[in-house]
Amino acid sequence: MRVSAAERAMNYVVLVLFAVFALTPILTILLTSFSPQIGADAADGGFWNLHPENFVEAWQVGGFGRSLANSLVVAAIVVSAAVVLSVLSGYAFGTMRFPGATLLFYVFLLGLMIPAEAVVIPLFFDLRAMGLTDTYAAIALPQIAQSVAFGTFWLRAQFRTLPEELLEAAALDGAGPVRTLLRIVVPASVPAVTTLIVLAFMWTWNEFLIALVMTPGGSLRTAPLGLANFQGQYTAELALLSAGAVIVALPMVIMFLVLQRHFIRGMLEGAVK
Template structure:
């Protein structure tokens, strides 16, 4: 089917329109973050970021978010790779039932389990710890990661594993030397998605750490907003600070992320 110049031009117009629709709020926040605070003359105020960082205490909240993200992304990726490898390449008794149990993690919303889980963790004296914030998110991420990587491993040619077996490679070596290098885009996509979900998680961090000592970046921004509702420039600067790590990670890994998403759609 031949695409005419008019159809190509129309496609570009539509894409530019969607891009403008998506980027307008982002540009608005960026421009507001460097605008003049209340009572100051008009101009560009890069000092808003310094003031927001200092007043909002974002250093501590960003540190907490980084630690939680490292725990969640690390554990969830390793467990998802192992579970996806087992469900995608092996046949064993009860595999279908176990896989559907994993999928329950995608079907049950966090709002339905977070309160009972809080009382359980409080009984074990684990609230207000990184464990209480990270482990529920690990469980949620493993459910998606297993589903994602199972599809990836099942779509790979069986001849790869057969060739590895002929070369004397066991299951672990075949996974590390054959499947993981070939699945790099899918794994990077999982890393980026898990990091974004963990970084933006609000409810679990709010409920599991009521003391406020382990306040994560979204909670820090919410607390900052409650104190400075009138200082739109400072609030925008704080929002930019909180969103910046996710943007940097996505820009750094965008090629692998887009490739992994396209391969997932093709499957």
């Protein structure tokens, strides 16, 4: 179908409007993070009247070093465990036929249907009875369960699109299920697995409620909790609050930029399916 010049121009106009709508809040926070603090001399600053010292002060006062380290540890645990379990379960549901597979798959989907808010309090008492509160396990285990539910659904759809002839050829060559998974299925599904990694990392990094409830002692405060605590101290100081928000969001932005090619490819493939 041939697209006229007017239609192409209208498409670009719509895309530009959506881009402006999406980028305006981000640019506003970024510019505010470099603005002078309340009571500071606006003439003081560096190049173009910017104040990068806001980030240094926010880092030191907010203690973001410890909270970012806690978030990185939790994210590493959740993402690695969720991706491995999702690959295994998605491989089983997507390529194998066994009794009760459909029913068991719907049980997995319950993790997508039940919100965390509905189970977080009973889960807290269960973990406290096991002595796991105020530990990385208390923060990571509920998020692993949530991510595996989505990961199983996501990778099952991906693995079911693989040609059956490919799997049959691997079986004829003497490859077992594990070797077929590692040598054929996973390499052919890198975009989908990468998309799961990015989404699981984003959800884990932004999780607030589970980290708040499961660590009542506050010793394992994650980045969102650190930002909330910092906001309570500097509610009126928008420059420092914006600097803290940029610090907390920066690792997630870096990860997306590094993996964006595979992430976008995986999302496009999922849309086609």
